[in-house]
Amino acid sequence: MMKRKVLFASLFLAIAVIGWFAWSAFSVPRQRDMRVFPEAERIDLGNTLVVFYSLGGTTKEIAGRIAEMTCGTLFELETEKSYPASPMLYLSVWREQKSGKLPELKKIPSDYSSFDVVFVGSPVWFYTLSAPIRAFLSQSDFQGKIVVPFSTQGGNFGDFFTCFEKEARSAKIANSMDFSRSTARDISALDEKIAAWLNELRDNLPRKLEI
Template identity: 30%
Template structure:
């Protein structure tokens, strides 16, 4: 299961991953990570992703693996994947889905139970807003798998935004279930989108550290730029 997992046993979390803009280095790529607003430019491709790196120091890499450390920065697997995609697309725009009320990432057991309860009760957390979505005609949409389903913040996002007429290609990370049924779910929630679920890419969490070339090859095969 890929429900709120973790790559490394880390005692402390580097502050500032949520709610700020920063430059991250992905191998030889500099990546501009935009957390809550989108710049306006002449590009029409947008990378949207949801990721929630845990900071529970009682976890270890053999139990749960949904984080990766790059240049001493703790990143979620899907976050890291999104950054590689952005760089491969010549630093196109990127947006991170964020909840108004942050999740407590310090207790793994409570976190996965909260995720299960939210899904069972069809809970939809409030989100920070996205701007200028209309200017994009292609969206690469990334997320981890929660209990073989979409994360509840992703449900919120899909219910609040209309992808009609836009090409939407999914990507993400998982703990053994692949995309599960999430591509079917997205297609139902966005019936007017040009949803290319068959062109999506999902990476097993234990492989994310060494998956950069696979991700870049996938982006290149999409022929978006």
């Protein structure tokens, strides 16, 4: 009996320590109170859709910024079952990834025909796509649309973009971008990075449309 108690206590301690390390290594500070993007500086990419999954809010914030800068439409992906809180989160995500099972999503966009550009944003989970974005891609056919993936991560996006290209069916992938902890910390640097990226994308669009 005593042995079992010690075993459980050690297991709990080990999970707590791993969870804490994972959290401090991977978590990104939230951004707040960003300035309203001036109307005159809005970047014209035609009709944009910004689809994203976000567990902790970082990807959501960047997705919101892209939608604001391009006057686009936001679409948040949600899972039917929610993920447990840290530290069990890491174990749960890791097991899901190992099993190859994909989570069920509540809803995905049904039609892309009215959009010129579709942004797809996701956090990096264990050096690759988050499972909800993988689930989204497995159910989507982009019908030749320009798709712009973006990731948010602590510091290492691993094979996120290679995987994305493999799994995004009938998409013309353009100008992907990653946002790491250091950029996300500084609000004006983040804004500058998003604006520079979107401007470059706008300048490349005619070429991309001819692919």
